[in-house]
Amino acid sequence: MSRIMITGMGIISAIGTSVEENRQSLINERSGISQLEYYPTAYAGRLPCGEIKISSATLNEKLFAQPGPTITRTGLLVLHAADEAVRDSGLSNAQLASTETALIGASTVGGMCLTDEIFHDAHAHSLGTPYTSSYDYASATLVAQKRYGILGEVSTINTACSSSANAISFGARLISHGFARRALVGGADSLAKFTINGFHALNILSDKRCAPFDRDRSGLNLGEGAAFLVLEKEEDAKGKRIYATLSGFGNSNDAFHPSSISPEGEGPYLSMKWALEKAGINPGDINYINAHGTGTENNDETEGRAMQRLFGSPPPFASTKSFTGHTLGASGAIEAVYSILSLMHQELYPSLQFKNPIPETKFKPVKHYRKQSVQHVMSNSFGFGGNCTTLIFSK
Template sequence: MTTQQSQPIFIHDCGFHSAMGASHTQIHQCLSGLRASHMVQDAHILNTNTATVIGRVQESLPKIPQHLAHFDTRNNQLALSAMQQIEATVTDAIAQYGQHRIAVVIGTSTSGIADGEAAFQHKLQQGDFPEDFHYRKQELGNSSDFIAAYFGITGPCYSISTACSSSGRVFISAQRLLRSGIVDAVLVGGVDSICQLTLNGFNGLEALSNTLCQPFGAARDGINIGESAALMLLSQTPLSTPNVANIALLGAGDSSDAHHISAPHPDGLGAKRAMQKALDDAGLQTENIGYVNAHGTATPLNDSMESKAIYRLFADQVAVSSTKPLTGHTLGAASATEAAIAWHILKYDLELPLQHCKEKAEDIDVSLVETPTKLHGKAILSNSFAFGGNNISLIFGLIND
């Protein structure tokens, strides 16, 4: 039975910078396997002096404008690199709707912590913090405040931090803001940069891999952390370009299974509920989904439970892969990172990212993307699951006027 479809939310533009690069050519080459992303081994970032693989942005980042120097952090520089890609679109939206009719909602988990780490190191060595350091650079709202200040946006502005589902929840917030009529457009996304606090925390949980992560593989042994910025401008108004299909957020679903502070429910009950709610919100059935971009962290428990949850809904009738070997797990930016990947697949009709499993694990029942595959007009479902059982599933697709 088809459920009542909610009004789609149209995506007007997407800016994206990760370990895959910032240009469309770089991103598409990485997604197709023609080019390696910047997943590098780092032997110095952990307090234990053991090596781990991280997804680090390789390209130089733009400088923060002088009048916004109090926002100068690497995290905001990374955000700026994505902002500049969509600046013309945001400027047009401001001209159309007004600064006060646009909201900014950003997901993050690290904010400017890396700069705080450097400042504390300076204090230990020199006795004082650097002159340009202020604790507000570490506040979770710092990135959303910076983005709003850069564009001169005066509508609702806030950050969401629910660990690895942070930038998925921003899409639900955007839905509500738009459908309530509070605003006419929402600038959403996620940004997180590499910092020692997070890396050492996950190392303390024995969750890191010292090799490139292997989602759904028999030898999977942990995650790789990455950094990324991904931003999208959303509204309820479709693009006016003739003969161009609109990319839209078709539906979103969330759940909170609260099974454990850091582990998901082993049977994937919350994950399944989030996916089903997204399908219901979009008014779609499982056969309308052509690809599931899995959370796929490459930890034994996550991949096992996610496989169970996907199989309960889709059996083995949908293509599944995780793109975290290309970007690393970008934490609070993960949902937006994978939403941006979905946007690129839909806009440019790309083949689905392959899952390079050396050996598929016996506890994985889903059908992995192991040969070149296209969507054939179907939609993409993207999963993000976080500590505390905070689960988000988003569905993206094309709408032809």
């Protein structure tokens, strides 16, 4: 079967509005987690987040060069990242609009970033805001479908925090089985009162910058962003700049609890194991893991436990959520971009704020940026509902 190549990337996050800006922030260890300046919530000033410091109005102007249509912030983030990925891949408009092009998006918030508008429309307090067709998860994907006129398979996935990792593997599988020739895959989520209050109610938001894999970690920071990849068949990618190949993916359900992972990290263990099997490589071949590493009590301990079971002593690993915050449905795609950058530039990005290891595993993440030879990178995404997905990118 033909290999799946990544020929384009686009990203917007709290640490930059392009692939290059994101990489510079990772190299220079500049975190994007700060107090909220734009998003209006009662928690502004109390719970730091990975906020993109650009207003939706400015994003809209930038994307449409004039007052654009009413698109939610999630939709704007999709377009920003997808535009960059498409430009980067060099796909023509005709190629993009063809029936051979698939578009697979992912989101856990979708249009629910608009709390007050939904409230008014759901209670029929008004004659309808302009957003009545924008609240669902698919709305942001559909904005991109329309912009590029994509006529192939178009879908949206929501498996909570592993959503866009599943969107990436879904696109790759469509190509492998001949249902698409190329695929634009990724995901987006913007900050929302819905998630800020939801995670706060679960008592897992930190009032400090998150410290993944640290003994004294105090929870996660929410973030926002989007990332998209262009996937093409090896034959079609000939002569193009190829960033990496998507060599493996695994999807397992932890089947333990609606909002926490089993103590032995069974789902994470299986998703990593199956991704290795799919890639046809051994645990020892992995040079770097971009961990899920949210900074919560439950995740970091169980993910560490799963790594211990699979690797014994794991390869260098880090959580870039210490830069971006947890971007939920976008995190799988955002971290895929970072994993691919690591392969391309032969370098490892660190986990910030780490001081002391978790006593049970004693694992220490990469603490500072460094150059290193990298052949295979693993990227983990685990979500509510036990949805665990692992991707492996290779040189």
